[in-house]
Structures are given as C-alpha cells and as structure tokens.
Amino acid sequence: MENNLIPGMPAPNAEGIQPAAQPNHDAPAAAPFTSRTDLSHLARHADAIRQELGKVIVGQQALAELLLTAILADGHVLLEGVPGVAKTLTAKLLSRTLEVPFSRLQFTPDLMPSDVLGTSVFRPNKAEFEFRPGPIFASVVLIDEINRAPAKTQSALFEVMEERQVTQDGTRYTVPEPFMVLATQNPIEQEGTYRLPEAQLDRFLFKLNVGYPTVEEEIAILQGHHTGFGGTPLEAVRAVLTATDLKGLREQVRRQHVEPKLLEYIARVVGQTRAHKGLYLGASPRASLALLNGAKALAALRGRDFVTPEDIQYLAAPVLRHRIQLTPEREMEGHTADDIVKQILQQIEVPR
Template sequence: MEENTEQRVDLTLFSEKIQELKDRIASVIVGQEQTVDLVLTAILANGHVLIEGVPGVAKTLLARLVARLVDADFSRIQFTPDLMPSDVLGTTVFNMKTNDFDFHQGPVFADVILVDEINRAPAKTQAALFEVMEERQVSIDGTTYPMGELYTILATQNPVEQEGTYKLPEAQLDRFLMKITMDYPSLDEEVSILERHHTNASLVKLEDVTPAITKAELLSLRSVMNQVFVDRTLLQYIALIVQQTRTSKAVYLGASPRASVAMLQASKAYALLQGRDFVTPEDIKFVASSVLQHRLILTAEAEMEGYSPVKVTQRLIDKVEVPK
C-alpha cells in the first residue's frame, strides 16, 4: 500500500510541473490548448509528432517552445529539395593529423529535433530520417551511433502546397505516434494575438522562456507511465475502434496493430497529464483521432464526397459503444 501513496505524491508534483509547462506555453501562444495537450502527450509517450497546418498558425513556434521548456539539447533542420541524407545524419571527414576518419554529427543528434517542412525534402533524405526515428540509431561507415533516451522528432508540414514538395509515404507516416492538425485561431483568440502584438508589452520572447522541466524529470515521468492502470474493457474499446477502421466502407486501408499500441500509450500518457494513474474512455477518445488520422487511406468515393481522415475517424469512434 505504501508504494501506492508514494506514486500518488509523485503525481501531484508532476501535475504542478505540467501546469507550469502549460502556463509558460500560454504566455507565448494564444489558444491551441488541445494541440499543446496532444504534443505533450506524445513526448511523454515517447513518440514522434507530425504537426500540420497552414502557414502562420505557429507550428514552428510551438515546436521550438516545447523544446525550450524541456531542458534538453535542441536542433532544427529546415528540409529543402536539395537536402542530402548526410546533411541530416552527419559525415565522416578525413583528419590529416591522425590519418583517420572522424565522424561529424549531423543535426539529427539531439534530444528534441524540429524538422521544418518535412515534405520538402526528397524521398532519400526523408527515408534517412525515418530510419533514425524507428531504429533510434545511425549507422555510418559500419559504425553505429545510438540516440539519447529522450530522442523526439517534432515535424511540421504545410498541407496546401503541392508544388516542390514530396508527399510522405503512408507506410512512413505510420512512424509518427500522432499527426496533429493546427487550425486557425477563433475570432477572440485572434483579437488577443493582435492585442499582444499591438501593446508589445505582453509578448514573451522565446529567449526569455526558461525550462520548466529537466530531461531527468521527463524520463522519470515516462517510467511512471508503466504504472498507469488500464482496465481490460478499455483495451477492448481500443481494439474495437481499430477494428472499425478495417471494416468501414469509407476506408481503403485500415489501421494496423501498431496503431492500437500507439493509442494505448498515448491514452496512458494523457491520463498522466491529467494527474490520474488510470485511463478513462475520454482519454482514449481524446487521443484517438490524432493517433489514427494519418494511418488510414480513404476510398476514392469517400474522398470525392469530401470526407477527411479526421471526419471518418471521428465517426468510427462514435460508432463504438463506450464501456461503462
């Protein structure tokens, strides 16, 4: 019993940390609470995130801000059509002094990596990044370099431009734990963005944001995730939602078991963010569409009727009876 009380104390400290993180994000970014929750959930669940949205909705700002709030190594890679795999992974350079080859690490060697406009680089470079995401190591010239424990990629992509972009293959999209869509702000939110810019006083600069959580604290929180209780009925609920994607007439290719595991991990992480050590059906509902939307391929008919993967996912979730 003692062990349980210890864990409860852990969670209260943890809730304060998370609240502090959210407050600091809110001081820089107006609105987008749901997006922020999802990004924090993914990082806690040890997953990579794809953030999609039109230009100017603060995708890059959010990613840089989250990286700054966690006291960890950060790097940013701007993907361009002429980017080579070696620009991402690093290169071996001949050292005249030692008569040997030295490995110069590329920007992919960091704890939190922001990959801006991931769909702008050619397939070869995308594949090099995806390999590191999955294997969590880089092999160059027969030597393997492992990544750190925290290793998380936050990638952004712009959905409107097709010119000069390389679509991410569906199989590789599956490597992202979540795809999060950032929408336009509401009218009130936009007014407060304008107010902040107009007065300039309430604008918080990224440089002034101090880390709210250390790398060690974040990793210890990840270990608490294993103690989050998930009832068997909820495991069945996750499986039923994923089964729906495989039988739906609107879906050409449904989600794989990797999606079920991702949903389980994400709902446990989200429960922790809410200060709970057990998962509820609402946690699963909250993360489900972000976990599933990039893993489904819709039929041509469904696309012609104007359905989007998010809409379809939402309908499929609503079809499944919520366990009591």
C-alpha cells in the same frame, strides 16, 4: 429490492440511504476514490510548461495538452497547418521549455540524407574516417517544413525515429535520451510539397492540425505583439523540465493502469480501420500502441492513474488520421480521415 444488509457494511437508514462510512481500521488510509499513484509532481511540471507556452501562444490549449501528452508518451509529433498559424513557433517554444539539447532542420528539396544524419569524414592526421554526427543527434529535433524534402531524405529518418539510432558504415550511433522529433508541414495541397511516405507517417505518434485562431484569440495575439513580450517571444520562455525529470515522468506514465477491456477496445477501434469500406489503408499495430501510450499519458495529465474510454476516444483522431487512407470515392465525396474515425468510434461499444 436491493439487499441492504451487506456483510461489513453499515445498515442504511429508513430512506434507504447509506450513512457516512464509519472509520474502519482495516481499510487503507488513502481516500477510496483517488489515484493510487502520486501524480502531483507530473501535474506541477505540466502546469509549468503550459504556463510557459501560454506566455506567447494565445489559445490552443488543446494543442498544448496534446503536445505534452506526446512528450510524456515518448512520441514524435507532426504539426500540420496553413502558413502563419504558429506551428514552428509552438514547436520552438515547446523545445525551449525542456532543458535538453535542441536542433533545428529546415527541410528543402535539395537536402541530402547525410545533411540530416551526419557523414564520415577523412582525418588525414589519423589516416582514418571519423563520423561527424548530423543535426538529428539532439534530444528535441525540430524539422520545419518536413514535406518539402523528397522521399530519399525522408527515408533517412525511418531508422532514427523508430529505433533511436543511426547506422553509418556498419556502426550504430545512438541518439541521446530523450529523443523527440517535432515536425511541421503545410497541407499537401500547397505548392512545392511532397506527400510523406506512409512508413514515415506511421512513426509519428500524433498528427495535430493547427487551425486559425478565433477572433478573440487573434485580438489577443495582436495585443501581445503590440505591447511586446519583453524581448523576442523565445526569450519570454524558460526551461522548466530537465531530461532526468522527464525520464521519471515517463516511467510514471508507463505504470498507468489500463483495464483489460480497454485494451480490447483499442484493438477494436484500430482493427475496424482495416475493415472499413471507406478506407483504402488501415492503421498498423503501431497505431494501437500509440493509442495506448497516448491514452496513458493523457490520463496522467488529467490527474488519473488509469485510462478511461474518453482518453482513447479523444486521442483516436490525432493517432489515426495520418495512418489511414481514404478510398478515392470517399475523398471525392468530401469525407476526411477524421470523419471516418468518428464513424468507427460510433460503431464500437464503449466497455463499461
């Protein structure tokens, strides 16, 4: 039997049930099982963004939550889906909810790196070259159809996506803070697309699959368009989060608690991708960091100041699916990256 006489604790009643705790002046005033960090500010902003997106986007709550997670985790997002599932619209709407400089790039097969990054032009009046920043110098950069440009142009994004800077003629130019790339792409099986280089895929925090809506959602989409949004869909959405606010929220996310065993759990999950027989390429340590930062942001969005294994499991597929490559045998058997991630999660014990 359990010892019911615990030092400092009220004695249980005859049924073994502990009576309600008596007021203890030594105990902290806050409720014992609530967040130690005030996340109400974050929750308010997250709700406001959800609400703005919900004015136009029907359904896709999970997508909206993951996009918010990426914003808070300071990561880039790759949206993949067949044409017509509102990938670009979602990205545009999300950027509109943020009160930060925005630019859009339509990737085409003839796009050059200088069209993205900028170029040095000669000023005859000054008799010197001057750097003209490209569209990448914005806080939210929407790259539409990213996999329609060849590898040469894709490579131009490597430095800016990871180091938040562009080096031209030996000079470093820093992009504004916050900086986020929202890219859309069609599945690689589609006509006129290129597979993105692994190094670039690794720089995306999440790859989110945008699927078809349900019948009910599609009816709601039709109704929305039939009655109109009171203008164009973009006009219906307003900015609700400033750069300063976002900086503060990100700082709050960085301070989230992570139990040491959960760090080990993340390392195990990612490490297993490198040992799995069905995988030709495993995930990098950058994937571990992405999983950690993503889990911290998701936990904050869900009102907790600490990460749980659910957060990690929930984000495992969005973080890992674009970073791993299946062996040809597994691909021929019809397996997907998500299947392998699921198998890996089933192989590893949840710390508790």
